[in-house]
Amino acid sequence: MIxxxxxxxGQTKYEAKRRDVSMxxxxxxxxxxxxxxxxxxxDAIDAVILGKAPDMFEGVMMPELSLVDAIxxxxxxxxxxxTAGSVGGSTAVIAASHVCSGxxxxxxxxxxxxxxxxxxxxxxxxxxxxxxxxxxxxxxxxAPYMREYxxxxxxxxxxxxxxxxxxxxxxxxxxxxHLQIPGIDENMVAETPMLWDPLRYLExxxxxxGACAMIISNKKLAYSRNAAWIKGMxxxxxxxxxxxxxxxxxxxxxxxxxxxxxxxxxxxxxxxIDCAEIYVPFSWYEPMWLENLHFCDLGExxxxxxxxxxxxxxxxxxxxxxGVLSSNPIGASGMIRFGEACLQVTNQAGDHQxxxxxxxxxxxxxxxxxxxxxWIVSNKK
Amino acid sequence: MTKSSDKELLRAxxxxxxxxxxxxxxxxxxxxxxxxxxxxVGTKNSKGEVFVPAAEFDPKDxxxxxxxxxxxxxxxxxxxxxxxxxxxxxxxxxxxxFALISMEGxxxxxxxxxxxxxxxxxxxxxxxxxxWNEEKTQTIRDIKYFxxxxx
Numbered sequence: 001m002i003x004x005x006x007x008x009x010g011q012t013k014y015e016a017k018r019r020d021v022s023m024x025x026x027x028x029x030x031x032x033x034x035x036x037x038x039x040x041x042x043d044a045i046d047a048v049i050l051g052k053a054p055d056m057f058e059g060v061m062m063p064e065l066s067l068v069d070a071i072x073x074x075x076x077x078x079x080x081x082x083t084a085g086s087v088g089g090s091t092a093v094i095a096a097s098h099v100c101s102g103x104x105x106x107x108x109x110x111x112x113x114x115x116x117x118x119x120x121x122x123x124x125x126x127x128x129x130x131x132x133x134x135x136x137x138x139x140x141x142x143a144p145y146m147r148e149y150x151x152x153x154x155x156x157x158x159x160x161x162x163x164x165x166x167x168x169x170x171x172x173x174x175x176x177x178h179l180q181i182p183g184i185d186e187n188m189v190a191e192t193p194m195l196w197d198p199l200r201y202l203e204x205x206x207x208x209x210g211a212c213a214m215i216i217s218n219k220k221l222a223y224s225r226n227a228a229w230i231k232g233m234x235x236x237x238x239x240x241x242x243x244x245x246x247x248x249x250x251x252x253x254x255x256x257x258x259x260x261x262x263x264x265x266x267x268x269x270x271x272x273i274d275c276a277e278i279y280v281p282f283s284w285y286e287p288m289w290l291e292n293l294h295f296c297d298l299g300e301x302x303x304x305x306x307x308x309x310x311x312x313x314x315x316x317x318x319x320x321x322x323g324v325l326s327s328n329p330i331g332a333s334g335m336i337r338f339g340e341a342c343l344q345v346t347n348q349a350g351d352h353q354x355x356x357x358x359x360x361x362x363x364x365x366x367x368x369x370x371x372x373x374x375w376i377v378s379n380k381k
Numbered sequence: 382m383t384k385s386s387d388k389e390l391l392r393a394x395x396x397x398x399x400x401x402x403x404x405x406x407x408x409x410x411x412x413x414x415x416x417x418x419x420x421x422v423g424t425k426n427s428k429g430e431v432f433v434p435a436a437e438f439d440p441k442d443x444x445x446x447x448x449x450x451x452x453x454x455x456x457x458x459x460x461x462x463x464x465x466x467x468x469x470x471x472x473x474x475x476x477x478x479f480a481l482i483s484m485e486g487x488x489x490x491x492x493x494x495x496x497x498x499x500x501x502x503x504x505x506x507x508x509x510x511x512x513w514n515e516e517k518t519q520t521i522r523d524i525k526y527f528x529x530x531x532x
Binding site for chain 2: 018019021024025042056058114117118122127128
């Protein structure tokens with residue numbers, strides 16, 4: 001049984017360019033908010049776990065070392081986690097594992113990206129000898145997977161537009177969200193340029209600067225606080241181009257979800273999970289993940305989206321915060337999902353709160369949809 | 382069995398480079414900005430300790446530092462390493478020292494260079510002063526180097 005709970009979540013405002021702060025200053029804004037929410041000071045922190053996407057994104061190698069003073073790691077154990085786009089989620093899992101180990105009462109975990117200091121898309125497509133230089137960017141890489149999903153289940157074109165609209169309408173209820181597009185509708189999305197067929201501009205995530213931090217503790221601190229108890233957590237990996245791999249419905253994602261449901265005693269996720277923050281950087285990933293994470297049968301995901309099941313008032317709200325489609329500081333994007341799940345079950349999500357949310361899921365994926373991290377949180381011990 | 386030699390195995394060289402931009406923020410940014418005015422600023426913590434170069438966070442207890450103090454352009458050598466024969470990439474082409482210099486009235490040290498002296502003149506504890514670069518770039522190179530203060 002997992003004996004760990006999130007007792008504080010802190011997030012910066014997500015924006016295209018946070019030129020007003022240094023990297024340390026950005027990270028620290030999220031930490032200060034998390035510590036305030038948790039009502040703890042530095043003396044309470046026993047270890048610091050930092051995660052972010054590839055160092056090439058900002059051109060600072062091993063930034064966790066130069067950030068020691070900003071993240072309060074002086075004299076404390078410090079560990080860096082790196083698992084591509086899923087890193088925000090796997091960092092949370094590693095941090096919680098430290099608490100579960102019994103060696104640490106309280107752990108600070110922090111993730112960030114300051115994408116404005118470079119152009120991340122090119123850092124994702126290095127030109128190496130002996131391999132083709134695809135130079136596609138993440139959207140170009142995922143577009144064929146979405147094309148195959150659409151073909152396989154005969155999904156109508158506007159499903160992607162619907163997801164894009166739904167998440168941006170949710171973002172209007174989240175003052176921290178990067179993209180704020182009042183009046184967005186399916187026509188507006190459909191009229192934006194085709195970036196990576198079948199993906200249009202507004203069906204894609206933005207490039208953001210931002211940080212997200214959490215304080216994870218055991219019952220010593222969590223009992224006296226508004227805590228989100230971790231009921232199940234797991235990570236999974238699989239190869240990039242291995243024979244027989246189903247990129248549309250990756251085995252790693254299925255297994256990871258089954259694992260956390262088993263740990264949390266969940267047999268029917270659609271009924272038993274009240275809301276979920278799922279990593280959807282491109283519109284079609286909502287129906288794809290609905291199926292991959294066992295919220296419905298194969299081919300039924302787009303129908304749930306179509307009938308509004310994933311809207312904030314729907315049967316299984318997805319990405320109430322606006323999701324990755326509205327804010328994408330890559331290294332932090334996974335942890336934002338995990339942290340937002342905690343805010344929901346502790347009734348701290350503000351205008352994007354789902355009424356009566358008791359059990360929520362956080363999810364992140366990365367690489368070529370091959371690295372996964374997930375957790376289930378509840379307001380009950 | 383024949384031993385494979387290097388030339389039988391393929392290899393290819395490649396160059397990897399990307400453009401970047403750095404935002405140093407309000408504290409470190411002010412330090413560099415003031416260098417172009419030939420002013421050295423540090424930050425002061427609640428215990429009255431001063432850090433030059435300006436630290437955004439206290440290196441010991443991570444306290445936010447935002448109180449700026451101007452310090453004199455003179456300091457003391459904490460330690461150094463003598464570069465007898467500089468290589469092409471060094472910024473100074475005559476013998477010089479890389480040194481940790483604690484500016485007067487501060488509780489930290491900064492890494493810079495000491496030039497215009499002989500190795501036997503330099504020792505730990507020696508007093509040095511800033512020599513400014515005429516051309517200012519709002520970088521640490523606005524300090525050209527340090528030189529020994531004659532007693």
